[in-house]
Amino acid sequence: HAAEAQRTDLMTITRHVLNEQGRHPESRGDFTILLSHIVLGCKFVASAVNKAGLAKLVGLAGETNVQGEEQKKLDVLSNEVFVKALVSSGRTCVLVSEENEEAIFVDPQLRGKYCVCFDPLDGSSNIDCGVSIGTIFGIYMIKDKDNVTLGDVLQPGTNMLAAGYCMYGSSCTLVLSTGNGVNGFTLDPSLGEFILTHPNIKIPKKGKIYSVNEGNAKNWDVPTAKYVEKCKFPQDGSSPKSLRYIGSMVADVHRTLLYGGIFLYPADQKSPNGKLRVLYEVFPMSFLMEQAGGQAFTGKQRALELAPTKLHDRSPIFLGSYDEVEEIKALYASES
């Protein structure tokens, strides 16, 4: 009875990652342990987000984060939980968080070989109204954990080992790639386990949806403006695209990954490097897009080939379906 077997044979995220590790006899389970600590952080935040309205966790914490934005209580809490979970895993040596200006170097006796760059709770403007928010993370291996420097975390995205995000939406979904395709897991609240629900995600080659903050249009560069104009007034007889923009990168990228299309956070005259941060927003999402068969482009180059020079560097980003990103690339090429 195949149907019955499917219901009773649960592929948890831990089991899935252990299976994947089975292909690498040299691995000693360190990655599985690291991931289980990330998963714990995600479960904590999922539960805190669900209770936010009741527990009065929303609202200002009276602190300002490194980008000078107001920090909400849930951001502070989520950051603390992730930092503590990652340090206590004993598998990390350096952490980069959106909420901490400086990198966090783990005490030598608790050090492991991984570097984790993360945004503990992205989409802060959506917290107070209950719209989807998420956690984003990227994982690197450090060459020498006993002599770790800032240079070790300023690596191009092509060196990333694994990346993922967790979306706190109508359900809680964790999307992960360890460099061998992309898989999606949904939290079963009754079990407290993430179960494989979206195996081997591939983004459609073309898409009918574009996702951008059009309120910035007056400051856009020419290629971005031309692309969006084409979405709305196609000249080739095709139908116009639909616009969807939540303003939470995790939710906008998740929809793009599943339905196809393109997500844009371009440069503009006011923000020549766009808004999104390279290490913990642009890189992990670009890694996932490429692993799912899509592309990620900065307007100048393949996004993963960027070489960040500072922890909180920003970059313009265009990511999504292969063909849509090709169009953007062509528009930038014809501009130069």
Ligand code: AHM
């Ligand atoms: P945040 O770190 O303050 O939450 O900002 C990041 C968010 C992304 O989730 C989203 O893609 C973008 O900001 C939306 O920005 P805008 O409001 O300028 O459209």
Ligand code: MG
């Ligand atoms: Mg953020």
